[in-house]
Amino acid sequence: xxxxxxxxxxxxxxxxxxxxxxxxxxxxxxxxxxxxxxxxxxxxxxxxxxxxxxxxxxxxxxxxxxxxxxxxxxxxxxxxxxxxxxxxxxxxxxxxxxxxxxxxxxxxxxxxxxxxxxxxxxxxxxxxxxxxxxxxxxxxxxxxxxxxxxxxxxxxxxxxxxxxxxxxxxxxxxxxxxxxxxxxxxxxxxxxxxxxxxxxxxxxxxxxxxxxxxxxxxxxxxxxxxxxxxxxxxxxxxxxxxxxxxxxxxxxxxxxxxxxxxxxxxxxxxxxxxxxxxxxxxxxxxxxxxxxxxxxxxxxxxxxxxxxxxxxxxxxxxxxxxx
DNA sequence: AACGCACTCAACCGCTGAATA
DNA sequence: ATATTCAGCGGTTGAGTGCGT
Numbered sequence: 001x002x003x004x005x006x007x008x009x010x011x012x013x014x015x016x017x018x019x020x021x022x023x024x025x026x027x028x029x030x031x032x033x034x035x036x037x038x039x040x041x042x043x044x045x046x047x048x049x050x051x052x053x054x055x056x057x058x059x060x061x062x063x064x065x066x067x068x069x070x071x072x073x074x075x076x077x078x079x080x081x082x083x084x085x086x087x088x089x090x091x092x093x094x095x096x097x098x099x100x101x102x103x104x105x106x107x108x109x110x111x112x113x114x115x116x117x118x119x120x121x122x123x124x125x126x127x128x129x130x131x132x133x134x135x136x137x138x139x140x141x142x143x144x145x146x147x148x149x150x151x152x153x154x155x156x157x158x159x160x161x162x163x164x165x166x167x168x169x170x171x172x173x174x175x176x177x178x179x180x181x182x183x184x185x186x187x188x189x190x191x192x193x194x195x196x197x198x199x200x201x202x203x204x205x206x207x208x209x210x211x212x213x214x215x216x217x218x219x220x221x222x223x224x225x226x227x228x229x230x231x232x233x234x235x236x237x238x239x240x241x242x243x244x245x246x247x248x249x250x251x252x253x254x255x256x257x258x259x260x261x262x263x264x265x266x267x268x269x270x271x272x273x274x275x276x277x278x279x280x281x282x283x284x285x286x287x288x289x290x291x292x293x294x295x296x297x298x299x300x301x302x303x304x305x306x307x308x309x310x311x312x313x314x315x316x317x318x319x320x321x322x323x
Numbered sequence: 324a325a326c327g328c329a330c331t332c333a334a335c336c337g338c339t340g341a342a343t344a
Numbered sequence: 345a346t347a348t349t350c351a352g353c354g355g356t357t358g359a360g361t362g363c364g365t
Contacts, residue, residue: 013333015333015334015359016334016359017334018335036351037351038348038350038351039351052334052336052351052352054333055352056333057334059352060334068332089353089354090354091353091354102352102354103332103333103334104332107331107332107333108332110355111331112330112331299334
């Protein structure tokens with residue numbers, strides 16, 4: 001079943017918008033609104049543009065109170081931590097940054113912030129031992145986890161001070177401290193999307209608050225997944241170490257080798273603990289991601305069921321992975 | 324000055340899910 | 345229940361720009 005094009009491509013202008021087009025679009029929307037139909041809008045205005053193009057131009061550029069560039073440190077923190085927490089859901093991230101558009105944030109992340117953070121990490125690695133080649137996730141996307149997953153894993157560990165592998169699990173004070181904004185987002189997402197079997201961890205995680213009246217310093221923005229006590233108790237402790245070893249420092253961690261262990265991992269007690277359905281989901285996730293990796297697909301791997309599901313399964317996956 | 328490379332960002336493309344016929 | 349339409353979203357592209365040689 002094909003889908004009808006949203007506009008007549010032959011009669012539609014593409015490329016950069018002229019000031020005249022901008023003025024027409026802006027004046028019309030400010031006066032009449034969008035009318036709830038972007039497709040019909042360009043015809044009404046007399047613009048030879050696709051409705052989608054008009055919508056994008058309005059949302060990303062013409063809309064009032066749009067900020068461009070000049071991201072602050074606080075915004076950097078929020079973007080980084082939300083990316084690590086929820087992945088590339090730019091619209092959700094943008095919703096927390098007034099005046100910022102998803103497109104702007106996405107560009108900023110891809111061109112600057114990611115490099116800034118991963119760059120720090122590489123520098124940190126070379127300072128530490130000098131023998132870690134630090135394979136960047138985007139160097140070879142066909143091998144290993146998806147770019148997004150690897151980046152998030154790397155950033156997550158970096159930002160958690162992974163240099164002391166046991167510090168997180170052995171120090172409850174390192175457990176989740178959510179900024180109220182993030183707590184709200186996570187709770188909202190939880191209520192709407194997160195499968196029940198994953199909720200307990202996260203809900204527990206969200207219960208830890210910043211001390212009242214204490215302003216966030218930035219560090220508090222980081223969301224730390226709380227380890228599943230069942231896993232801690234029943235998996236003989238080995239996962240504690242494995243979960244903090246950097247993926248790119250593991251010996252030859254590639255798609256096949258890594259994912260081949262999912263069956264073994266799925267049998268861990270801690271996964272039995274959370275119920276059959278979750279186990280199935282985990283296996284499903286592993287299989288689907290395996291396919292995604294093998295195909296080298298650039299499609300959004302966080303997806304098909306629920307981004308959050310994948311996200312938290314991924315975290316559990318880290319816990320359960322046995323080196 | 325000219326060239327090539329890297330980077331930025333506006334815009335496009337294609338997919339998904341919700342709404343509706 | 346199915347098909348269709350559309351808004352919204354995330355990934356990708358390519359023109360423009362800056363910088364080094």
